[in-house]
Amino acid sequence: MEKTPSGTSVGVDDPYAHVDRCDHCTDGGRCRFAVEQGERDPEFANARSREEFRCPVVGALDEEGLTGPWEWADCPHFRCRNRDRECERCGLEEHRMAHDDERPLLEEHHLSYRSGSGDEDDPSHEISVFLCRWCHAKVHDSWASVDEDANPDPEAIAEREGRRSREQSELGFQSAADRFDVDGSQAGVDDGGEGASDDGADQFER
Ligand SMILES: [Zn+2]
Ligand SMILES: [Zn+2]
Incomplete structure (x- = not known):
């Protein structure tokens, strides 16, 4: 396989x-x-x-x-199998959101399976890396190499940024609700902090 x-x-x-x-x-x-x-x-x-x-x-x-x-x-x-959660090929990092059942950005790709054949020459170790969905597809469909240093796919970046901005606006709404404070902007939010709306984030959903 x-x-x-x-x-x-x-x-x-x-x-x-x-x-x-x-x-x-x-x-x-x-x-x-x-x-x-x-x-x-x-x-x-x-x-x-x-x-x-x-x-x-x-x-x-x-x-x-x-x-x-x-x-x-x-x-x-x-x-x-335990690794940093980033794409081995392009370096894209996972971005999971709280209370979120969206598809993860990263998937596990096996480089080697444990065969259990006991054959000394046969690699029988389980070795896997994380690949982003986009690199994973490329590796399987077009034989792209995991070894090469690639830039993240534009779609991958758009998906991650979409999650980020959605998360930021959610955080903004949450903290606003928590603090009964209408100013929902967050420290460290460098774009779209104040006035960022759900509508802005929704454009990234497919
Ligand atoms: Zn990747
Ligand atoms: Zn795979």
Whole structure:
């Protein structure tokens, strides 16, 4: 599904190049999997335990970079799905509104799935990134590369700005109601603060 016929991941050359940190690795460089789910792989957990649960990829924290003896690809429990909520391709940030069930701007795109085949050469790690809806469509429909640095699609920017201005006008109305204050303008609102209306925001809805 996410693989080309040749078996490579959709949109990237090397899924691991998009890995910052394993989901199980704590800020202190310890393996949370071994600590919390060790019973699922006692052999693995015991080996980590002997090294004070230090991540075998991250290595010593007082050294720069990943200094452990393993690569991410070597670890049987490596997984990378938790990330900053921004598009890996164009950098668009998510913009969720309170009490909002609108479609998220960002979607999860899998670079690699956990296959569970046990084949040593087969990448069996779950690695995903966030892509905005627009880049996601491009990656799937026209084989755009996740690796390239792209600018956000004009539609993506319009959608995000639309949410922003709607949020600002909602905040303005809320705070006005809260404070019984007719002046609903917000500090830090640089445009359309006072007098911004629902009508202005609605034009962005499809
Ligand atoms: Zn994008
Ligand atoms: Zn995808």
